[in-house]
Amino acid sequence: MLNREKYAKEIIEIACNGGNIAVVNGKLENCRKTQCNECNFNGGTIRDCEIKTRKWANSEYVEPIEPPVDWSKVPVDTPVLVTDRKDAAESEWKKRYFAKYENGMVYTWANGATSWSGEIVSSWMYAKLAESEEVNRILAEEEKTGGWIPVTERLPDPETEVLITARRKYKSGGCVDIITTALYEDGNMLECDSCWDWVDIDGEYDEENDCYIIPEGWWEDRHFNPDEVYNNLVDDEVIAWMPLPEPYRESEE
Numbered sequence: 001m002l003n004r005e006k007y008a009k010e011i012i013e014i015a016c017n018g019g020n021i022a023v024v025n026g027k028l029e030n031c032r033k034t035q036c037n038e039c040n041f042n043g044g045t046i047r048d049c050e051i052k053t054r055k056w057a058n059s060e061y062v063e064p065i066e067p068p069v070d071w072s073k074v075p076v077d078t079p080v081l082v083t084d085r086k087d088a089a090e091s092e093w094k095k096r097y098f099a100k101y102e103n104g105m106v107y108t109w110a111n112g113a114t115s116w117s118g119e120i121v122s123s124w125m126y127a128k129l130a131e132s133e134e135v136n137r138i139l140a141e142e143e144k145t146g147g148w149i150p151v152t153e154r155l156p157d158p159e160t161e162v163l164i165t166a167r168r169k170y171k172s173g174g175c176v177d178i179i180t181t182a183l184y185e186d187g188n189m190l191e192c193d194s195c196w197d198w199v200d201i202d203g204e205y206d207e208e209n210d211c212y213i214i215p216e217g218w219w220e221d222r223h224f225n226p227d228e229v230y231n232n233l234v235d236d237e238v239i240a241w242m243p244l245p246e247p248y249r250e251s252e253e
Contacts, residue, residue, distance in 0.1 A: 071101035187216030
């Protein structure tokens, strides 16, 4: 891919505004809004500038090498992208908020929470700072949805109880949205390793561990039902979720 192909949208935008392209500190700018001595194409004359611009436009695009992140200096609650897979696709990186850096590991607040709303942190093998455009999009989306995160956008960490919006549809064609607490299971958790109690789940039996695998799906933990009732599969369509708020605490004053 050539530079003129990579930056086609930006080049057209600059041209439509009556300017020429300039590259300043690795970023494409409108020549009219920069100083000549700041531009990579500066050569002393207009002819030199044209030659360098044309050469750059027809050169192969090279992905810039990002400097390593000094995680010890990253502020708490900075938006980051994290994963435990080295070969993870871009869509598989999870959006989280930075919590701390300890023993060479990056920790984030669980389930998209921040220091204001969360207490549990998770460690990750790989992490990177989120692009500013991505950060702005996430913040705008969360503001628009009142903090609700569409399940099409991302899912919570398995085994973590969250608030969900479940859409119940009726044969008459109507529907109603229900808010309740639930937890998501990704189909990889063994019943014996779960932090929740499970009774008579219809899951695949793992002979090696002498234990059942909890089926993938959303599960409602019944907090105030009789002791023999623990969890139920959410039958309705779950459309969004959000981290649980902090519990009410009486003032010490």
